[in-house]
Amino acid sequence: MDDTPVIELNNITKIFGNRPDVALELLKQGCTKDEVQEKTDQVVGLKDVSLSVKKGEIFVVMGLSGSGKSTLIRHVNRLIDPTSGSIKVNSQDILGMDLEALRQFRRHDVAMVFQNFGLLPHRNVLDNVAYGLEIRGDEKTARHEIAHEWIERVGLSGYENSRPHQLSGGQQQRVGLARALAMDTSVLLMDEAFSALDPLIRSGMQEQLLELQNSLHKTILFITHDFDEAIRIGDRIAVLKDGEVVQTGRPEDIILKPANDYVLDFVRDVNRARVIRVGAILDKSQMKPCDVSVPRLTTCEDVLPLFARHEWVGVLDDGGARIGGVSAKQVIAALARHSEAVS
Amino acid sequence: MFPEIFETRPVRFWIDDGLEWVVRNWGDAFEDAAYPLLYLLNTIQKFLLSVPWWVIIIFFAGAAFAATRRWALPTIVVISLLLVGVMELWDDAIKTMALMITATLTTIVFSLPLGIAMSRSKLLQRLVTPILDLMQTLPSFVYLIPVVMIFGPGKIPALIATIIYAAPPLVRLTDLGIRQVNFEILEAAQAFGATPRQKLVGIQIPLALPTILAGVNQTTMMALAMVVIASMIGAGGLGYQVLQGIGRLEVSRGLFAGLGIVALAIIFDRITQAFGKRLQQKIGLSEKR
Ligand SMILES: Nc1ncnc2c1ncn2[C@@H]1O[C@H](COP(=O)(O)OP(=O)(O)OP(=O)(O)O)[C@@H](O)[C@H]1O
Ligand SMILES: [Mg+2]
Numbered sequence: 165m166d167d168t169p170v171i172e173l174n175n176i177t178k179i180f181g182n183r184p185d186v187a188l189e190l191l192k193q194g195c196t197k198d199e200v201q202e203k204t205d206q207v208v209g210l211k212d213v214s215l216s217v218k219k220g221e222i223f224v225v226m227g228l229s230g231s232g233k234s235t236l237i238r239h240v241n242r243l244i245d246p247t248s249g250s251i252k253v254n255s256q257d258i259l260g261m262d263l264e265a266l267r268q269f270r271r272h273d274v275a276m277v278f279q280n281f282g283l284l285p286h287r288n289v290l291d292n293v294a295y296g297l298e299i300r301g302d303e304k305t306a307r308h309e310i311a312h313e314w315i316e317r318v319g320l321s322g323y324e325n326s327r328p329h330q331l332s333g334g335q336q337q338r339v340g341l342a343r344a345l346a347m348d349t350s351v352l353l354m355d356e357a358f359s360a361l362d363p364l365i366r367s368g369m370q371e372q373l374l375e376l377q378n379s380l381h382k383t384i385l386f387i388t389h390d391f392d393e394a395i396r397i398g399d400r401i402a403v404l405k406d407g408e409v410v411q412t413g414r415p416e417d418i419i420l421k422p423a424n425d426y427v428l429d430f431v432r433d434v435n436r437a438r439v440i441r442v443g444a445i446l447d448k449s450q451m452k453p454c455d456v457s458v459p460r461l462t463t464c465e466d467v468l469p470l471f472a473r474h475e476w477v478g479v480l481d482d483g484g485a486r487i488g489g490v491s492a493k494q495v496i497a498a499l500a501r502h503s504e505a506v507s
Numbered sequence: 508m509f510p511e512i513f514e515t516r517p518v519r520f521w522i523d524d525g526l527e528w529v530v531r532n533w534g535d536a537f538e539d540a541a542y543p544l545l546y547l548l549n550t551i552q553k554f555l556l557s558v559p560w561w562v563i564i565i566f567f568a569g570a571a572f573a574a575t576r577r578w579a580l581p582t583i584v585v586i587s588l589l590l591v592g593v594m595e596l597w598d599d600a601i602k603t604m605a606l607m608i609t610a611t612l613t614t615i616v617f618s619l620p621l622g623i624a625m626s627r628s629k630l631l632q633r634l635v636t637p638i639l640d641l642m643q644t645l646p647s648f649v650y651l652i653p654v655v656m657i658f659g660p661g662k663i664p665a666l667i668a669t670i671i672y673a674a675p676p677l678v679r680l681t682d683l684g685i686r687q688v689n690f691e692i693l694e695a696a697q698a699f700g701a702t703p704r705q706k707l708v709g710i711q712i713p714l715a716l717p718t719i720l721a722g723v724n725q726t727t728m729m730a731l732a733m734v735v736i737a738s739m740i741g742a743g744g745l746g747y748q749v750l751q752g753i754g755r756l757e758v759s760r761g762l763f764a765g766l767g768i769v770a771l772a773i774i775f776d777r778i779t780q781a782f783g784k785r786l787q788q789k790i791g792l793s794e795k796r
Contacts, residue, residue: 169651241698270700282695286790296699298709327789347699 169252170351170383171240176249178235178407181206184247189202195408209235211407214495219350220381224394224431227404234279236404240385242266247330253351271300275344279373281326281336283343287317293342300347307346309386314342318372334365341369345376351386359388380470391430394417395439402462403427411472416444420498436499437465442490445498446479450489454478457486464495471495530656541663544613548662552605560597564588567774575782583777587770596745596767602769603744606662606737607730610669614726619719622681632682637677647672647736655740663668665733665742667717673729677722684718685711714790720783727775731768745771 179187185371187206197208210232217223223249227233238244239251242258251258254273261269261499275296280444283292291313297307315324319339328336350356358366374397377384388394394401395415402412402428411423419439443460456470457478470477471492481487546776564585573579589601625632647668654664688711696706712719738746745764752761 243694243698252776267700267702270698276695276698278695278698280693284692284710285725295696299696299699299701299705316722408529 169216170219172252173215174250176210176213176246179206179247180209199242208383208407213409215402219383221399222384222397224386224398224401226388226394231404232407234355237387241270274351275347275349276353277340277344277357281340285328288325289339290338293346296347310346314346318342333361339415352382354386356387366418416440438463440464440498442467445494446488446490447465448488449493537657544661544666545663548609551609555605557602560640568690571778574778584774591767591770594763599745599748600767603734610730611727614670614674618677619681621677625682627684642671643675660741662742664740665737669730672733673726676725680718684715688714717787724779725735728788729770
């Protein structure tokens with residue numbers, strides 16, 4: 165992962181309705197989403213949203229239903245135009261594109277996976293996976309070859325000739341995923357891609373996505389309303405409320421320091437031991453020699469047993485160099501569900 | 508009595524004179540313009556009459572089997588057609604069939620593009636819908652008279668009247684079928700960079716096809732319903748037999764010809780419906796696999 169921003173949203177505001185200027189003015193005066201809706205009948209979809217997704221990162225946007233997640237992700241490939249603000253993808257200003265340039269951008273630079281799959285019911289799996297390539301004008305043999313490859317990688321071999329309605333939900337979403345991956349774009353947009361699936365199948369899909377990402381290194385913007393999903397797959401998370409970003413940070417940051425009660429509500433039910441890594445809570449001054457050391461990405465759950473025999477556990481960076489240590493006390497303090505973090 | 512607000516008689520004279528003027532000056536031009544229609548009808552009719560009867564029966568039985576993959580419908584088809592033959596109505600039935608097929612084909616050629624255009628433009632939809640309402644509710648005799656005046660009695664006015672009567676459901680159902688296509692599927696296509704044309708041809712039309720086929724089914728049924736009226740202005744066929752039966756008070760003749768029309772209706776209705784259902788299952792829009 166490097167720090168090059170791939171998706172940049174700057175001060176995006178989206179008003180649904182026929183008088184956006186009036187609503188915009190009210191927002192500037194400090195009115196809330198509900199007040200604007202009451203006064204003008206305009207719906208605030210997004211309010212001054214800025215975020216930047218780095219190359220190779222899985223960036224998760226999380227929020228309750230109606231918080232504007234779908235609206236946000238649809239701005240990235242301009243399925244929705246913002247009322248104000250600017251959007252750059254791969255340093256291209258996508259708001260300045262004409263229709264043809266926009267189509268080319270959608271065909272080569274971004275692919276999307278949808279909550280309700282959006283598969284073509286009249287086509288078999290093979291032609292569904294090849295759909296984006298077909299739209300782009302690839303030859304039949306070439307696109308079928310690529311489609312076969314991705315069908316195999318997502319584990320659907322043998323289903324090439326099935327229709328979407330003959331598949332289970334999980335299988336259908338694998339088709340959706342393969343269709344997006346077949347485009348070989350650097351950016352992948354996933355709008356609640358796994359939300360329609362059973363918990364067990366969902367966690368299987370999450371695993372598969374992480375596995376694929378290990379070799380693909382795409383820039384992924386992932387939408388979910390499920391905090392567990394967010395912390396499981398997200399390198400960074402933005403929490404959305406009523407169209408506003410209320411907190412952005414790494415999963416641990418958000419769990420350890422929720423910005424307000426809204427975020428705290430999500431954080432409360434999380435199994436902290438599995439999420440918080442020792443690197444986030446280590447004591448940098450603690451450098452005296454000790455018997456065991458663990459990498460900084462080790463979870464609290466995994467270091468806890470070590471404290472049965474050791475008072476201190478050393479923490480190593482990615483290169484194996486000692487960067488500090490943690491004590492049982494620190495780990496317990498991080499795991500405790502205190503709310504003093506909310507200030 | 509409703510009070511007379513203004514005199515309408517001049518308006519009526521004006522309409523009548525106008526029509527007469529059109530007939531006198533434009534009658535031949537209209538007839539020339541409608542010639543391809545007549546040519547199509549005659550070709551189809553000649554072809555169907557030249558084919559041996561058993562070939563036609565085998566063809567329809569085969570189509571029925573292809574549509575249902577069962578033996579029930581083909582059996583019904585064979586029995587109905589044999590019955591038509593036995594009642595000495597074969598040639599008349601073929602003439603009626605030719606009229607119906609020509610009217611349906613022509614209707615499809617005009618209605619599909621119109622329905623598609625309507626589905627893409629709210630304005631056009633608002634303009635065309637009242638015209639369709641008018642076409643469907645206006646008693647057919649009202650437009651039959653001017654049409655006969657322009658073309659003279661014969662097959663052309665019969666065809667045109669049939670088309671006017673049978674086109675609205677197909678236009679409506681084409682429009683509806685395309686509008687009904689799931690928004691999420693279209694959004695996905697859009698996200699992959701599909702052009703409006705790619706969306707129309709690759710997604711909207713295929714997914715609207717079952718609905719469009721239902722429209723074709725209705726069009727054929729309405730065209731059949733028109734045959735008796737069409738026969739009054741010289742279309743011939745089964746309708747003419749019904750008319751003669753009424754004229755000569757020969758109940759049997761009218762009854763037999765009526766049964767012939769019912770037989771044709773059953774055949775075309777069941778076969779097109781079965782094809783529609785098959786298509787729907789294939790697309791996965793219906794529950795059964
Ligand atoms: N086309 C539209 N016209 C008017 N209002 C809209 C439109 N699309 C979305 N909204 C409104 O914008 C807000 C955000 O909607 P959005 O669909 O982005 O939420 P979401 O976070 O994706 O919710 P969910 O989890 O239910 O999918 C909602 O208040 C919604 O009513
Ligand atoms: Mg949504």
